[in-house]
Amino acid sequence: MLRLIKPDETGYFDNLIANSPGPEFAQTAVWAHFKSQSWRPLHYLYEEAGEPLIAITIWLRKLPLLPFYLAYAPRGPILLKTVGESSLPEFWPELRIELHKRGAFALKLDPAWTDDLQAEQLKAVGFRPVHSDQPFGGIQPKCTFRLDIAAEPDELLASIPKKIRYNIRYPEKNGVVYRQGTKADVPDLMAVLQDTSRRKKFLGRNAAYYERLLEVMGERAALIIGTKDEQVVAASITIVCGRQAWAVYGGMMREYAQLRAYYGLNWQRMLWAKSKGATSFDFSGVPVDRSEDSPLYGLYQFKKSFGGDFVEFIGEFEQPVRPFLYWCWQTFAPWVIKARKWLAARRRQSATEMDEAK
Template sequence: MTSALSLRPVSRAEHLAFVGSRPSVSHMQLPSWGEVKPDWEAESLGWFDEEGRVVGAGLVLLRAVPRVKRYLAYLPEGPAIDWHDPEPERWLGPLLAYLKGRGAFAVKMGPPVVVRRWSAEAVKEAIADPAARRLRDVPETSYEAGAAGLADRLRRAGWRQAAPGGEAGFAAGQPRYVFQVPFAGRSLDEIHRGLNQQWRRNVKKAEKAGVKVVQGGYDDLPAFYGLYTETAERDRFIARPLSYFQRMWTALTAEHPDRMRLYLAQHDGDLLAAATMLTVGDHVWYSYGASTGRKREVQPNNAMQWRMMCDAHDLGAAVYDFRGITDTLEESDHLLGLLRFKVGTGGEAVEYLGEWDFPLNKLLHKAFGLYMARR
């Protein structure tokens, strides 16, 4: 018989100690992430086995419903538990019971479980195929059999899978489709050879043109932000305020001095591109990127990304994560160009299990959904 697990709040130190015992967890499951989200109440939770050892941890964010003292409980890209356990109820049962006691009317989580992968070549062929409308409809290069079983068990237990959305990498919540470059066991030369011809040419072109990529700091965030708002207008997304990035920097670097980095690509004194990079264990994320429409011919974005990839390799990264991609393959999609850019690195498109909801109070859950839809 499988032993029971208990759950209770844990200290920041206990939470970080567990994170340090694993190869990596999402940056959104760190204690510091709660400080980045001041509109949410944050709490660290720990799972304990019968011998009192911490065997899982998660950051839960609690958002109060207007005029009602009830909460939406959210574990973005988490929790960090054993998702291969054939009995996920051992983990999720105590979580639901605790959060119900905290006044939650619904729980949302994002299991960090991979379902399918597509090689760069497979994605490239899909983009070129006029019959291919969405990545999810294209045959995968590899498939994680256990993910389907987990999804079935979650459904049977009452969890509901959130729809992927039209722009799956960029919709509300966390991206279901991402693009990653595997680094484990590969030399930097091998990673460079994995770039397509256009990428290698652009990196060389930037170097010959004199593009300089440097690391910035907190004081450089306003300069990054200027490019970021220009990018938001051009690519049609809603920009976060500068204070969000300042909170990110302060919270994450206080937790670990190298948790967050800022990179700036310059040419003859002009700032042309900038990006943030996050590191937890052996997983490195390209987090937010920004660029100007000026001087695109000197290829600052390729230069900046290659410098970030080199530094990630030096840090011992097992994977360089480009984060969200669109699931849509149609030429009319304004995000297709970004997908093409990422595919040029020779990595792979990855589909995660997506986000799941458990309504603890079905009436309030439905009302909250209607409220969010009207916003």
């Protein structure tokens, strides 16, 4: 039976996800709370005989001028036990009925599943694969590298390719000092991300976003900063959920690229993740186009160089909940999305310029 959890059960819900075979921070209630300024979250458990088997967080976003919502389950659902997969045929119809009651016109999801059979099972219950032209394959990255970090630090370091071990040690031998920061250090992070965004030609978020992230996520997130002679040279945010950690935001100052500080920074991220119980480190996405001609080939090579396992997820899927409205969405949404992205980019650029001016 599917049930909406009570407000006082969010901690219990997040613990179930953290202790599942495949934890995903994007499905937690705490992450949904962080994102609740843009989406309205709902958290459900599917239980049999009182035993929770499947968890799913649904984010609802209202259509302009209409009382209907797009439902999105980032990296969901979560199979809380391996036997949960056998309950999916009963889970999906109950979820669809519930979302219809909530005013949803479509459900979008991108589960952290890698089995083609699971993709076929989604198609069998009415989901349609979404073909994205985004460089990372969708809202969430379709491909990534994940490194097993369960070993003791010395053994783990020894398992990393020799050249990368050298690059990891190089910064500290040349005066770079790493430390864990706080909200007060977000300006240092912003300096790094703004320098990176100017080089890579993308618009980042404003300081308030990262300050709120650190505040809401608490001990589940860490801001780690690398400095040389009190000058910030690299910075990053890492998130952990159960046995899994993710390198979500980060960069280095181009001026200090010769220090190779980002290699050492990623090692510090792994050590922090291990201290929180993580045994796997996700480099948070590589481009779908991994050819040498790709403008993101360097990013792919950097993340590959640590020796992790290449992981390809099944990608995005959508299921109509209200077929006519879904058809309208499919027909007109591309124009709406382009307009929203343009407006959002303008707002972020204005906010960033204000931060720089300060």
